[in-house]
Amino acid sequence: EPEVTQTPSHQVTQMGQEVILRCVPISNHLYFYWYRQILGQKVEFLVSFYNNEISEKSEIFDDQFSVERPDGSNFTLKIRSTKLEDSAMYFCASRDPPKTQYFGPGTRLLVL
């Protein structure tokens, strides 16, 4: 069964550094999402992406965040200057309507 993949599985970075989290959505899906889950808290929506542009974003998704689909397969989340509070599990998801969203295994980001 096709699945969403994410790399790296773990990322440790210094505060102020840029990080890029990578996702390969399921190949025929057209909608892409990023979510985050701070340890012990619920999953929170960050951004949705369709037709090469952001369709919706939350208040968490400020100017430090950006998303890109650089080619036909990858979907990336960039954090320009990481803060301690960016430490979380980041999940990518993709969807082929009307089916549900399929989540990747996540990238655990630790900002020191």
Place this chain on the structure above:
Amino acid sequence: KNQVEQSPQSLIILEGKNCTLQCNYTVSPFSNLRWYKQDTGRGPVSLTIMTFSENTKSNGRYTATLDADTKQSSLHITASQLSDSASYICVVSATGGGNKLTFGTGTQLKVEL
């Protein structure tokens, strides 16, 4: 503000027993409600999805119900197994907005021998 509340926060049951998890939501306009299972350190995996017109949906030992009038849902797990130990998350989608999902805080289920 769209919100999803779940109860109980955590639950411990013996293997083979049944359990029911609850979800209340205030998401408008309502599109659909899903239940996800999330193993520790992994991404959520969809169990069921129900639209406004559906009031029950089964997936093996999992049965979800939906009362759109009272904005409540439940997930019933029958004949629990050790592998059912996980967080069960109620997730509600509003119409429009690219299918943005609002997540509940989850019920942490532990199945013991």
